[in-house]
Amino acid sequence: MSTAKTVIERDCVIAGGGPAGMVLGYLLARAGLNVTVLEKHADFLRDFRGDTIHPSTITLLRELGLVEEFLRLPLSRVNTLDGVIDGTRFTVADFTTLPAPDNFLVFAPQWDFLNFLADQGRLLDGFDLRMSTAGTELVEENGRIVGVRATGPDGDLEIRAALTVAADGRASTLRDSARLHPEGFGVPIDVLWFHLPKPENAPPPTIGYVSGKGMVLTLDRGDYYQAGLVIPKGRFARLRDEGMAAFRARLASAVPHLKGVVDALEDWDQIKLLSVQLNRLRTWHRPGFIAIGDAAHAMSPVFGVGVNYAIQDAVALANAVHAHLAHGAVADEVLVAVQARREKPVKKMQRLQRLAHRGIARASKGSGRRVAPRPLLALVAALSPRIRPFMARFIGLGYLPEHPELG
Numbered sequence: 527m528s529t530a531k532t533v534i535e536r537d538c539v540i541a542g543g544g545p546a547g548m549v550l551g552y553l554l555a556r557a558g559l560n561v562t563v564l565e566k567h568a569d570f571l572r573d574f575r576g577d578t579i580h581p582s583t584i585t586l587l588r589e590l591g592l593v594e595e596f597l598r599l600p601l602s603r604v605n606t607l608d609g610v611i612d613g614t615r616f617t618v619a620d621f622t623t624l625p626a627p628d629n630f631l632v633f634a635p636q637w638d639f640l641n642f643l644a645d646q647g648r649l650l651d652g653f654d655l656r657m658s659t660a661g662t663e664l665v666e667e668n669g670r671i672v673g674v675r676a677t678g679p680d681g682d683l684e685i686r687a688a689l690t691v692a693a694d695g696r697a698s699t700l701r702d703s704a705r706l707h708p709e710g711f712g713v714p715i716d717v718l719w720f721h722l723p724k725p726e727n728a729p730p731p732t733i734g735y736v737s738g739k740g741m742v743l744t745l746d747r748g749d750y751y752q753a754g755l756v757i758p759k760g761r762f763a764r765l766r767d768e769g770m771a772a773f774r775a776r777l778a779s780a781v782p783h784l785k786g787v788v789d790a791l792e793d794w795d796q797i798k799l800l801s802v803q804l805n806r807l808r809t810w811h812r813p814g815f816i817a818i819g820d821a822a823h824a825m826s827p828v829f830g831v832g833v834n835y836a837i838q839d840a841v842a843l844a845n846a847v848h849a850h851l852a853h854g855a856v857a858d859e860v861l862v863a864v865q866a867r868r869e870k871p872v873k874k875m876q877r878l879q880r881l882a883h884r885g886i887a888r889a890s891k892g893s894g895r896r897v898a899p900r901p902l903l904a905l906v907a908a909l910s911p912r913i914r915p916f917m918a919r920f921i922g923l924g925y926l927p928e929h930p931e932l933g
Contacts, residue, residue: 532683541661546819546836547693548643553844555653566660570637578830579632581922601634619917671815698821708805714887811861841928871925
């Protein structure tokens with residue numbers, strides 16, 4: 527066990543400078559509290575991280591008076607989500623059916639979003655963001671978590687706080703230190719992410735193509751696609767053995783209009799494997815400690831909700847604890863209530879993600895057979911106008927959108 531060289535007293539310490547940790551840090555500092563956020567990397571520049579900002583998060587930024595500045599970032603606004611199944615195009619969700627003005631979805635590189643939150647946080651006296659600083663273990667006294675030990679550019683330090691929060695992702699160090707272990711749900715797929723130039727005469731923005739030749743994602747980023755190939759779990763090594771030429775041919779076969787741009791993929795270093803996980807802690811908290819976001823519940827990329835559910839956790843936690851932290855302590859029952867509130871929408875969404883995995887897994891095999899019978903596609907097309915508003919609300923707002931009590 528390391529010996530801390532420096533001891534810092536804060537109201538709250540948060541491990542992890544992702545969306546959940548940064549939003550929570552900002553909200554608590556805005557409430558007048560002294561908060562330290564620890565981010566182990568020197569910057570936020572990591573590619574192929576969740577960068578779908580849903581209407582619920584846009585509304586949150588509006589309620590905080592930040593939306594206009596946020597919308598000046600380099601981002602893409604999306605009014606509808608289209609998919610192509612066995613060659614038939616469907617509008618899956620129409621966000622314009624949601625209440626204005628936040629009736630659209632945004633694709634924004636996550637590093638831009640996190641840098642934006644960091645800049646806003648630095649305007650607040652109590653906000654302390656420490657880059658290149660990793661929380662390594664919890665400090666426990668008499669059965670209660672009273673802070674965290676960390677390592678940073680200036681050596682070891684100990685940050686003591688009334689509340690310690692693990693927002694350090696699905697491989698959370700602090701969650702492990704708290705001896706909390708998630709229950710995993712079997713996931714049959716992985717995703718390979720990569721960039722492709724947008725072809726000339728590109729079709730309308732399309733979230734994905736599903737057919738007997740596979741499932742390919744194409745998220746529009748202006749002049750390029752953040753593209754993905756869904757594969758059976760554990761199949762990446764076999765694809766590499768088959769070679770890059772075969773990989774490019776597979777993409778072009780599944781999405782013919784990519785044929786002219788797949789040659790941009792020259793090396794396997796351009797392709798990043800997302801090993802899809804779906805899990806959840808049975809208990810998110812201990813006295814003086816709570817996990818949120820992926821540290822509490824790793825979400826599948828299905829429906830692109832992970833970032834937004836993590837942010838909703840942060841808002842719910844800030845609402846519940848800010849007044850208690852102002853008085854120097856957070857009672858256990860407060861953390862119990864936060865889990866009870868956030869666990870309900872998480873369970874519902876994860877249940878639907880598990881169902882979706884079954885169909886996606888069939889498509890990922892590239893068997894050559896149709897994904898859906900023609901009569902079923904015809905029925906879906908006929909019902910599409912009724913489905914679009916429901917899907918817009920289900921994806922864009924989620925089951926329990928949170929609103930900040932700190933205006």
